Amino acid sequence: MARFSTQRSRPLHATPFINHSTTPSYANHDTANPSYIRKYLRTYGLTPPHSESYETQKTRCLAQLGLKNTDIDKFQYLSTLRKNNVHLFYRLVTDHLRELIPLIYTPVVGEACQRWSEIYQQPEGMYLSWEDRGSLAAVIANWPQPNVEITCITDGSRILGLGDLGINGMGIPIGKLTLYTACSGIRPEATLPLTLDLGTSNKTLRDDPLYMGSRRDKVSREEEQEFLDELMAALTERWPGIVIQFEDFKNPFPSLERYQNSYSCFNDDIQGTGAVILGGVINAVKRSGLPCKDHRAVFLGAGSAGVGVAKQIVEFFIREGMSEEDARNCFNLVDTKGLVTADRGDKLASHKVYFARQDNKGQQFKSLEEVIDHVHPTILMGLSTLGGVFTPEILRKMADWNTAPIIFPLSNPSSKSECDYESAVKNTDGRCLFASGSPFPPMTFTNSDGEARTYCPGQANNMYVFPSIGLGSILFKTVRVTDSMIYTSGEALSAALTAEEIERGLLYPDITRIREVSIVVTRMVMRAAQADGVDRETALRKMSDSDLDNYIKARMYDPHTEVRSLEREVGQLLSSLGNLSPILNGSLPEKKPNGSKL
Numbered sequence: 001m002a003r004f005s006t007q008r009s010r011p012l013h014a015t016p017f018i019n020h021s022t023t024p025s026y027a028n029h030d031t032a033n034p035s036y037i038r039k040y041l042r043t044y045g046l047t048p049p050h051s052e053s054y055e056t057q058k059t060r061c062l063a064q065l066g067l068k069n070t071d072i073d074k075f076q077y078l079s080t081l082r083k084n085n086v087h088l089f090y091r092l093v094t095d096h097l098r099e100l101i102p103l104i105y106t107p108v109v110g111e112a113c114q115r116w117s118e119i120y121q122q123p124e125g126m127y128l129s130w131e132d133r134g135s136l137a138a139v140i141a142n143w144p145q146p147n148v149e150i151t152c153i154t155d156g157s158r159i160l161g162l163g164d165l166g167i168n169g170m171g172i173p174i175g176k177l178t179l180y181t182a183c184s185g186i187r188p189e190a191t192l193p194l195t196l197d198l199g200t201s202n203k204t205l206r207d208d209p210l211y212m213g214s215r216r217d218k219v220s221r222e223e224e225q226e227f228l229d230e231l232m233a234a235l236t237e238r239w240p241g242i243v244i245q246f247e248d249f250k251n252p253f254p255s256l257e258r259y260q261n262s263y264s265c266f267n268d269d270i271q272g273t274g275a276v277i278l279g280g281v282i283n284a285v286k287r288s289g290l291p292c293k294d295h296r297a298v299f300l301g302a303g304s305a306g307v308g309v310a311k312q313i314v315e316f317f318i319r320e321g322m323s324e325e326d327a328r329n330c331f332n333l334v335d336t337k338g339l340v341t342a343d344r345g346d347k348l349a350s351h352k353v354y355f356a357r358q359d360n361k362g363q364q365f366k367s368l369e370e371v372i373d374h375v376h377p378t379i380l381m382g383l384s385t386l387g388g389v390f391t392p393e394i395l396r397k398m399a400d401w402n403t404a405p406i407i408f409p410l411s412n413p414s415s416k417s418e419c420d421y422e423s424a425v426k427n428t429d430g431r432c433l434f435a436s437g438s439p440f441p442p443m444t445f446t447n448s449d450g451e452a453r454t455y456c457p458g459q460a461n462n463m464y465v466f467p468s469i470g471l472g473s474i475l476f477k478t479v480r481v482t483d484s485m486i487y488t489s490g491e492a493l494s495a496a497l498t499a500e501e502i503e504r505g506l507l508y509p510d511i512t513r514i515r516e517v518s519i520v521v522t523r524m525v526m527r528a529a530q531a532d533g534v535d536r537e538t539a540l541r542k543m544s545d546s547d548l549d550n551y552i553k554a555r556m557y558d559p560h561t562e563v564r565s566l567e568r569e570v571g572q573l574l575s576s577l578g579n580l581s582p583i584l585n586g587s588l589p590e591k592k593p594n595g596s597k598l
């Protein structure tokens with residue numbers, strides 16, 4: 001009798017039943033599997049006998065999660081669940097996005113990275129070291145999943161606002177890729193978390209006996225570039241068309257410039273952040289009642305995120321009818337030396353030059369307070385990693401000068417947020433248009449007119465766009481990720497709010513709708529790719545919007561239907577062999593080569 005093939009057709013490429021210690025167990029021992037599936041998977045007898053419902057599994061998981069005392073315990077519980085029963089993990093996450101995203105992503109992933117050496121339990125993702133240069137393709141060949149479609153790469157040198165954490169930054173690619181799966185349905189086995197061990201400037205880590213990376217100081221910029229050149233070639237050689245997301249590199253501008261026209265890649269901190277903040281700002285500007293030309297923005301932080309965000313908003317102001325010069329003049333960027341001006345006396349990093357003020361008449365403004373008093377901003381953005389720096393005094397000034405001040409403290413994790421929601425609401429009498437990088441809870445507040453209501457903060461985090469940029473690029477097999485694809489993702493996000501969400505005063509869609517929003521944002525990203533001629537799946541071009549939405553939805557991994565589709569596929573396979581009934585009623589007719597009768 002023919003042996004059953006273990007290969008199944010998949011919406012996105014996959015080889016499901018590889019059981020390798022570094023990958024989640026796709027041949028999972030799911031207690032929901034009916035007995036004939038267990039027999040097919042050869043897991044019969046390896047799990048408790050009763051085939052239980054997802055509701056029962058969920059009850060148990062949530063109860064176990066509830067028994068964990070700390071956020072890190074919860075983070076670890078969820079990591080283990082992802083490893084042991086990947087479909088159950090994603091069923092749980094997609095059903096409880098609001099509660100679970102903060103545990104698998106910011107803020108808790110920040111603490112997890114800080115304590116990675118201490119809490120490490122199991123391999124997830126790949127580590128590539130400086131010593132591996134020259135052999136990166138051979139090391140990458142060790143990754144057991146054959147059909148990777150997207151990778152997220154960090155060198156750990158700027159993890160959230162927590163500085164250089166070396167290879168302990170691995171929590172970030174894992175967390176980001178988990179969101180790719182949860183939010184836009186890229187199959188879990190098609191994702192590759194990648195951390196580069198290129199040394200660390202963090203001496204405390206190098207001296208820590210538990211640290212698991214190399215003890216060398218960070219390699220030079222030239223060495224890093226040489227390494228990345230080899231890495232990009234090796235990744236695309238093994239997985240042609242792979243989408244490559246750069247994450248949390250200190251000064252990632254040179255790499256983006258170097259690779260963006262020759263690979264399907266993007267930098268999430270510059271571009272993803274730029275797009276997501278664009279989305280919120282489009283809505284906030286509308287809500288503020290002021291035309292673009294009357295806005296004045298102060299950005300604390302002129303790094304990857306600050307400059308990336310400012311550039312996207314300049315583009316928005318231009319599209320709203322302003323000249324580029326007028327649009328650029330709405331922006332005032334502040335770094336450690338104060339307001340970025342052309343005549344400040346220091347050599348500006350090249351990414352800051354575009355925004356250097358020329359109209360300061362020789363005057364220099366050294367502190368945020370001085371800049372604020374000089375500019376009287378309508379928009380205050382924080383991308384500085386400086387927790388609490390938007391003081392009550394600064395917030396009150398924003399409220400004095402503006403009917404609806406736009407205040408976005410965007411640094412992560414929560415401890416680095418430039419202010420919290422409560423302070424922003426209280427010090428602006430509830431009038432601020434607010435969004436933060438890490439989540440804050442809603443609050444009730446009674447304003448000076450005696451009106452009490454519930455206020456809901458926005459979460460302005462690139463998680464609203466990168467999953468769609470990635471999925472759109474994968475589905476269209478784009479040759480590169482264009483500026484227009486990035487801009488369009490933010491614009492599409494801004495338009496994705498429902499009437500009810502607008503009524504509630506939200507600037508971003510409710511997080512519980514993220515999968516639904518991702519379909520629309522993905523479609524718009526694909527349309528932008530199509531307009532730029534960078535798509536390779538040309539058959540999709542002719543689809544109407546609704547057909548394309550249906551196509552995207554059908555291609556998205558859905559953990560809830562995964563067990564059902566497995567049942568269907570096994571059923572079809574067995575019935576096509578004309579041999580269904582003996583399997584379904586519990587016994588395979590022939591002895592298997594490994595001696596098992598099951």
Ligand SMILES: NC(=O)C1=CN([C@@H]2O[C@H](COP(=O)(O)OP(=O)(O)OC[C@H]3O[C@@H](n4cnc5c(N)ncnc54)[C@H](O)[C@@H]3O)[C@@H](O)[C@H]2O)C=CC1
Nearest residue numbers: 160161273301302303304305335336384411412437461462
């Ligand atoms: N909400 C979101 O989706 C995102 C948030 N971020 C957050 O933004 C923050 C910054 O990220 P990057 O721009 O990539 O980092 P970066 O290191 O490139 O830039 C940080 C900037 O802050 C400035 N800065 C630092 N200390 C300062 C001080 N004492 N006074 C004035 N300026 C100071 C630096 O001069 C630099 O311009 C991080 O906390 C990160 O977590 C980054 C990407 C996405």
Ligand SMILES: CC(=O)C(=O)O
Nearest residue numbers: 160248269412461462
């Ligand atoms: C969200 C993100 O990418 C960051 O904080 O770096």
Ligand SMILES: [Mg+2]
Nearest residue numbers: 160247248269
């Ligand atoms: Mg980041």
